[in-house]
Amino acid sequence: MFGLEELSAGTSSAAPARSGPLVGPSFRDSPAARRMLSVREIHAEPAAAASPRGQEILARFPGARVIDVDSHWRVPDLHGNEGNLERWVRVKSEVLVLGEKKALTTRPNGRSADWIAPGAANGCAMACAYCYVPRRKGYANPITVFTNIEQIIAHLGRHVARQGHKPEPNQCDETAWVYDIGENNDCSVDALVCENTADLVRAFSRWPTAKASFATKFVNPDLLLLDPRGRTRVRFSVMPPQDSRLLDIRTSPVEQRIAAAADFLEAGYEVHFNLSPVVVRPGWEEDWGQLLRHMDDVLPTAVKEQAAAEVIMLTHNKDLHELNLAWHPRAEEVLWRPDLQQAKRSENGSLNVRYRNLDKAAAVDSVRRLVASNAPWLRIRYAF
Ligand code: SF4
Numbered sequence: 001m002f003g004l005e006e007l008s009a010g011t012s013s014a015a016p017a018r019s020g021p022l023v024g025p026s027f028r029d030s031p032a033a034r035r036m037l038s039v040r041e042i043h044a045e046p047a048a049a050a051s052p053r054g055q056e057i058l059a060r061f062p063g064a065r066v067i068d069v070d071s072h073w074r075v076p077d078l079h080g081n082e083g084n085l086e087r088w089v090r091v092k093s094e095v096l097v098l099g100e101k102k103a104l105t106t107r108p109n110g111r112s113a114d115w116i117a118p119g120a121a122n123g124c125a126m127a128c129a130y131c132y133v134p135r136r137k138g139y140a141n142p143i144t145v146f147t148n149i150e151q152i153i154a155h156l157g158r159h160v161a162r163q164g165h166k167p168e169p170n171q172c173d174e175t176a177w178v179y180d181i182g183e184n185n186d187c188s189v190d191a192l193v194c195e196n197t198a199d200l201v202r203a204f205s206r207w208p209t210a211k212a213s214f215a216t217k218f219v220n221p222d223l224l225l226l227d228p229r230g231r232t233r234v235r236f237s238v239m240p241p242q243d244s245r246l247l248d249i250r251t252s253p254v255e256q257r258i259a260a261a262a263d264f265l266e267a268g269y270e271v272h273f274n275l276s277p278v279v280v281r282p283g284w285e286e287d288w289g290q291l292l293r294h295m296d297d298v299l300p301t302a303v304k305e306q307a308a309a310e311v312i313m314l315t316h317n318k319d320l321h322e323l324n325l326a327w328h329p330r331a332e333e334v335l336w337r338p339d340l341q342q343a344k345r346s347e348n349g350s351l352n353v354r355y356r357n358l359d360k361a362a363a364v365d366s367v368r369r370l371v372a373s374n375a376p377w378l379r380i381r382y383a384f
Pocket of ligand 1: 123
């Protein structure tokens with residue numbers, strides 16, 4: 001099995017600390033990108049493989065073995081919880097699934113975004129210990145790319161047009177309807193595979209009443225080559241590096257995400273931060289204070305002037321807890337806190353846990369105080 005440090009450091013050269021523009025030759029062909037994603041096997045619905053986007057992806061990974069599948073939802077031996085981290089990481093970095101998004105629905109949200117867009121992908125090549133994304137397909141859930149991107153964008157265009165102008169400001173945005181385009185995926189990593197993320201950024205750049213938004217834990221300098229014209233909000237997720245090294249497996253180090261903010265702003269993105277997940281453990285407030293002071297020290301004024309943050313307290317899950325105990329029990333020492341957490345049965349029958357109401361409210365207050373005293377420029381859009 002890989003050591004955790006090795007896995008966390010897997011992308012440590014993904015982007016340099018800010019010492020000049022990140023833009024250079026295509027990042028996705030770099031050794032750092034190949035450490036994240038080196039595709040050897042592609043499970044593809046035949047129609048997805050035959051589509052123009054599918055053909056582009058197959059051409060991009062010419063050495064990959066292509067295996068026909070009936071449905072991207074049912075890939076025997078690929079989805080599921082069996083095995084250990086080494087196997088999951090191999091699956092996540094060496095396997096892709098191509099499918100077509102059948103149900104094109106945009107759902108209301110109202111917290112982080114006004115709307116949740118139909119994703120252009122699901123699954124992830126990273127392996128955060130608290131991640132909820134694999135719950136439906138199983139832990140070794142590699143990236144599934146949806147190849148019918150024109151249909152997804154056409155659906156979004158119609159939805160945007162139907163809304164017209166936003167009538168009044170809300171916590172999502174002052175003037176634009178905000179669409180989350182990365183609910184079950186990380187768009188920055190997806191951009192290593194194909195142009196879906198770029199196509200979405202380009203589409204939103206043409207829609208003056210709307211804005212795309214996605215959270216990310218990966219710094220992909222190729223996104224700096226796009227021209228988002230302020231219509232895409234990148235939300236870099238941050239947490240104290242001590243937590244991140246333990247929990248954010250295969251991601252770009254937190255310091256890199258913060259260091260990339262100025263370049264993304266300069267490239268035309270709006271740059272926000274997700275303070276998430278906030279994990280309550282001994283010493284957490286000191287470490288969050290230090291992280292916020294670091295942000296205050298290194299971020300330029302231009303980033304601070306437009307930044308806002310979401311604060312998201314940890315939610316966890318009993319099945320994930322039991323799974324993590326098998327490969328990463330140290331993570332569970334901080335994630336699984338029955339003394340602080342309460343359980344709630346979700347619609348699909350699994351048991352989710354979150355901090356008890358009073359403990360959570362106290363922790364949210366602490367985060368607000370820490371932000372006010374260490375990074376007072378950071379407006380909190382919402383906290384839950
Ligand atoms: S980066 Fe996001 S989607 Fe990927 S494993 Fe981590 S939490 Fe899950």
